[in-house]
Amino acid sequence: MPQNPIPSRRGLLFGTAAVSAGALLTACTSNEPKETETTEKTETTGDQAPIAGDKPGKAVTIGFAGPQADHGWLNAINDNARSRAKKYDDVTLEITEGSNDTAAQIGQVQTLINKKVDVLVILPADGKALTQIGLQAMREGIPVINLDRVFASPQAYRCWIGGDNYGMGLNAGRYIGERLKDKADAKVIELAGVDSLELTKQRTQGFDDALKNYPNIKKVARQAADFTVESGQAKMAQLLQAQSRFDALWNHDDDQGVGALRAIAQAGRKDFLMVGGAGAKSAMDAIKADDSVLKATVLYPPTMAASAIDIARAVAQRKGIGGMSELEIPASITLYSAVVTKANVDQYLPTGFS
Template sequence: MTAITRRFVLQATVAAAALMAATAMAQEKVHLGVSIPAATHSFMGGVNYWTEQAKKDLEAAHPDLKITIKTAANATEQADQLRDLSTVSKINALVVFPFESAALTKPVADVKAKGAYITVVDRGLTDPSIQDAYVSGDNTAFGKIPAEYIAKQLNGKGNVVALRGIATTLDNERMDAFNSVLKDYPDIKLLDAQYANWNRDDAYKVTQDFLTRFKEIDAFWAADDDMAFGAIRAIDQADRKDIKIIFGGAGAKDMVKVILDGSDPRIQANVSYSPKFIYDAIKMTAEARLKGEALPANNIIPSVLIDKDNAKDFYFPDSPF
């Protein structure tokens, strides 16, 4: 055998081995774990709904795919469930919607250390190097759009309060974007911004405190529609007439209906952020792993202003959110 022949044989052998390895990877069964918060509020109810829909659709379409879903009421429970998914269920891929960023960073890292492919959704980890892919709505736009709208409606002057979610990277992104816009409007004063945990009851209580402490408020920004509805209840009970604008977020069907009907002059706009992105994240991750492929590092779904002109495009009456 000549040197040239030996070289061609070696190249062919290497190519065949690489093809076999790629084929084996593509055909390997994928056991995908999905770890999400429980349906503690309506947005998360939507996340749970779309997660179950993804399992149903994808397992039916892909015989080599198994999806195991875990829902957690708090960060500690989610950390325990992640350990079980890794050591008991022996998943080889994970889609995780962290309950909190800092508390879930190490538990997700532990799953990664056992060889699982990691897709993080929405609430990022404090160490993003752990994740293989990130899927989220546009949290910068989610904070920027309300601030720009409020500033315009107030003609650049007035008092604003804000209801934040839970201490997570995405909440920081939203609040930072909101503040960055207000820096250009020195006559708009942000009186306070408090966490209300994306929860109606918590928002109701925080709003009661705002209404007691501040005698003149022009606009409320609630970084989630559940919190906006909690704020509305407190505002209406207090019969406060000074509040001109209530701007929520994520396009809940009940909020979009108010915009469509024009039934509350304080609510004229919202910003999109659909819980369906969890379905997209699960689908993209499962199908990529079945092919032995990786996702792009970042997958950002745009957020846009919802107002009277386009509200019909964001109204889904049969949705749980």
């Protein structure tokens, strides 16, 4: 799963996570005339945000390199990039197979540099390890759009766009806090992601900071899983055994949440509410059905990959962002971590990933 810059480097906050940066780029990135706009929706590619605006520009070749799609969210990242690129007659997308091996991914990016693509979009398997290849591309005059997992140096990219891990935890905590604010001696537990990842630390920190505003709520347990169904089920079973009573669960990831829900069902527990994270379609379906403990999920939208394609095209064609006075693309764009509940799930379902 992704890592984003520390909170002090959050750039431009979008008002909603479901609509990608394409909505903000409406005045500068489209080759679809307004009278032929479409609002056709799909489950995984964020196509609910219509592309509208200017005429086709110069032909642009975008190189896209990401890690291996071994997780639902990462697979949705690739789908979003491909889908958005197809919207543009003036964009050719060169996409790599993806690898979690940093040396292999560096080699893939080097190949794209050798092909002299106009702009690169890179979601690094390891931001620090791939910083040098980002610096090389920038030195050779190829702008880099750094997607989500941040490079170690801002000189390695022209624009960073990604999710808000701290904001995920913060908004999960606020939602739970508001639901439990009138309950005396409320208890919550946390099913985190991979503790070695900075993103996990940020999600936990945001959650803990939110709970500071609710003195009646105490976090009584935390268990780290591995972003898989199997780990979610095993770690959740341990939490349920150890905690006979609690009022809410914050689960960092909807993929491991599938396993967590299995463990909860097997234990016959219905005495608490659960908040997930990322925005999987399975989670949104469960929220809409309202037949389980899962009542909300906090988005970490894979539509950011579609937005990265929009931004890459605009940078290559030397365009700015519609609706902003500046002539240049911002240096940093942080997406908002919206909370999806039964009240608004229909709005966000088209962005849910499998």
